[in-house]
Amino acid sequence: MIVFAYFYDEPLLKSDFKTTIENLKVEKIYYDVGARNEFKKLFINCEILAPDYLLIRQLEELGDTPETVINNYQKLTELGIKIVILNDHKLDNLNDLECLKNTVDIDIKDPQLLENIRNNHKYLSLKKGQALRRTKFLPPPGKAPYGYRRGKESYLIDRSTAPIIKDFFEQFLLFGSLRGAVNYLAKKYGKKISVSTASRWLKNPVYRGDLKYKNEEIISNTHLPIISRDEAAQINRLLGRNRKLSSKTASAKHSLTALVSCQKCHNSMIINQVTQRSKKKEYLYIRPQKCPLNPQCKAISYQEVLDKTIEYICDNFPNQVKDFEPKKIEVYKNNIQTKIEEKNNIISQLPSLVESDILDEQTAQLRRYNLNIEISQLSSQLEQLPPENLKNIAEAVSLPRFWQDLSEAERRFYFREFIRQIYIEQISKVEWNLEITFII
Structure with a gap:
């Protein structure tokens, strides 16, 4: 057989x-x-x-x-x-x-x-x-994303709507609040969008100047971007932080929301607002949610926790990054950039290979497409690197004056940039300690 x-x-x-x-x-x-x-x-x-x-x-x-x-x-x-x-x-x-x-x-x-x-x-x-169409880096079929219009071979910036998109991104970067940015558009421009639409805007590579196809492959630098690479990297970090939070706490008005937990009962701590009858002044307390202990862990003044958090950051964050070596980041960055240059050199040689009949046009287009995907993946690695001026940033946030000049929304933004979790250990009814785990 x-x-x-x-x-x-x-x-x-x-x-x-x-x-x-x-x-x-x-x-x-x-x-x-x-x-x-x-x-x-x-x-x-x-x-x-x-x-x-x-x-x-x-x-x-x-x-x-x-x-x-x-x-x-x-x-x-x-x-x-x-x-x-x-x-x-x-x-x-x-x-x-x-x-x-x-x-x-x-x-x-x-x-x-x-x-x-x-x-x-x-x-x-x-x-x-x-x-x-993908191998020619042409936009996918369908309507152009908001902020762009379709050109013959690529997306073109729509001058009437691109400023709205730009303002939306800047608002999100300033306060780190998705719902806040949505409400801002509705109030300033009368542009009403859902939170899910706004979330898609933040994640859409098209606003970074890239094309993403249905097969999830991304080609970089196919058209003019609306936001810079640095802004895109910062947005990705914010989205990563907020992903771990519920939709309500991601844009909460208090900067410590969802960041504090009790070391004793291991429960997250929530913020309670209390007002006295006939008085406008309000009092904020932070307490464990559903504490199982008897007696239960006590509530603590929100302002005291906020003050100690800032004090802890000022005292400890510079030490957290003291071993950070910008040269190592620079070497790693240079290695990636060298790989990108090598792939770009190969792309530049493809036309001559077609002219010499070593490659046919279709094979050359496919090779160019795959090389550009690899370049996009390497570029994504560059965007995820910590900033080389991290020590300078640490010096700035270690100054108490820096935090005092910020609003609660701005403090929330910076807290979620650096803080993974805040732990409170209650020693007695009046004594407690605070410890912070940093992201860096």
Whole structure:
């Protein structure tokens, strides 16, 4: 019993099909990517000595059009070859050559089968067209994102709406509040959007000057950005911090919200607001939520906790970053930039390779596309690096005056930049200690 196998992959598309056939003894495997040179060899060899079986993953692999598929299928079966579609059988069930005898024959003239072949080819043709647009770095189909308009080959900044987007990002960067930025747009511009829409704006690479396709691949620097790379990196850090918080606490007006927990009962601490009858003055207390101890942990003045938090940061944060070596960051950064330059050099050589007939145009476009994806991934690593002036930042935040000049919203922003968690240990009814775990 002689068994051949033929597999075809479109270079612009990633194959979703397995080619694992180790459990079958296959005499010869033919594999094509793009051009069908191996398929021609398969035909020649089959005419000399036809195998008993030909394994393929799906019928569409036999040609680039439905008519070609049907024609090639008929030619192969006329040579006495039984074609087995692996996609229609579990590979575990085809555990030996004898199992091939039990596979069902295909009726290529079945109207339903012919309709399926046509539909599959139409779908693959559509996916190939979309992939071809990606290799040319063209925007995906559909309406341009708010702040842009469609150009011939890229997004163009819309001068009427881009300032609104820019103001939205600046507002979020200033206060770190998503709902606050949404309310700001509605009040200043009459632009009403949902919180979910605003969240998508913050995460959308298009405002960084990048394109993101449905396959989650990102190509950098395809059009003019609305926000800078530094602003984008800061937004990503804020989103990362807020992701760990509930939607209510992420934009809470008190800077310590969701950051404090009780060392004794291990519960998070919430902020309570108390007012006295006939008096406008309000008192803020911070206490453990659902304390299980008896007696329960006591409430503490919010202002006292805030003052001690600032004092702790001023005393300890500079020591936290004293071992930080900007040179190591610089070396790592230079290594990444060198890799980016190497890939850009390869991209610059592709046109000459096409002119020399070493590469065809489609292969060159695909290579350029994959290199740009790798460049985008390396650029993303650069954006995640801590700032090289971290020690200078530490010196600034270690000054009590720095914190006194900030509003609660601004303090909330900086606290979540540096603080992972604040722990309060209650020693007695009146005594307590505070300890902070920094993110850096």
